[in-house]
Amino acid sequence: MSLLRHRDRIEGDLVIEVAFTDVSLSLGDAAADDVRADALRRVAQATGSTPVLMEQVHGAHVDVIDDRRASGAPRADAMITAQSGVSLLARAADCVPVLLADPATGWIAAVHSGRAGLVEGVVPATIAALREEGAEPGVAWIGPHVCGTCYEVPAEMQDEVAAVVPESRSTTSRGTPALDLGAGVRAQLAAAGITDVRLVGACTREDPTWPSNRRDGPAATRFAGVIWSHP
Template structure:
């Protein structure tokens, strides 16, 4: 089984979520055949067609009407059943959003720049512009606030926009808590049903971590899809 921490909710469509782990190589640097095998396994286990994005640490959101070329953005939204949206990470926060009533879903990649740029609230606004009401969110594994050391001036820069992200490492230096920042943004948007996979990617070797493994790290993905 390559999809872990699965969850599902039922509305007009059944919405399912899951997370891959270090066993599948989904990084853009992975050999095409290796990444292709990983996507095939995701497709087999979800019964949906995977859609990747070329993530650039911004706040761009793209609508997926049919599977095709991976768009350059950091969030995908769709109302199409049978399409699996993937948000990849290796310390950043993969965020999945759903409106159980309408079947609209989203996958969001929120790293430090994306948190400050507001990619999560921007995605929520995009869903609402389509008439959706995202009421459930999933937060995937990510580097914790006790492990994500940053220079003090960078901490100040991000915390000026998202105060809840200010943190301190376990060894007493300036840090950021990306998960706390995302939770604050979800709460500000009125989303209270937030389901988390409580794992720090740097500490838990079952998840890829750029902080731990550097350029050798691969990527895992948060996956969300719907079906009748």
């Protein structure tokens, strides 16, 4: 099994590359520091870049990764950068990893959008942050995530989320209330005018080659969507 799966690239003045890590890398919250450091070292070797990992908090804060930024892991659910040779990682194990790129300017973004992030609008906030920097993200990648027939939730929670993002309302295979986070993210991308959306069609709960908190509980690790650029 390859370290990086579902690779894609866009060539221009800079080459922008995208991939998703496999389960051989331990990027979960419970991973020991040395294990996570080894995983990041392997990502660096595979991409030829310096990886940046977020301390994800299920919100909508967007961190700009540049030379002015303080050291340490960003406490955020989205990162943007225009620096080549830097890879941005968004971790997930049922939530939706979203990667964004503006090939014309080289600005890229990595976003972690779970249920809370969908409601808070982390994807629209990231697009707004890119536009504030003069970028116009035209391409988005949506990584593996729990599908709308597997993400069962209480009816009240479904109503709360669907009141903000109606496209997220779904039903399980048993006819019970559910949420489709991926459909919600796609609706937010469409509302922002992003039409080139590239989807990795896998449900993390159904496909054992991806980590899933719904399936494995606390034992679940995390994979990551990775985006980077280089000359």
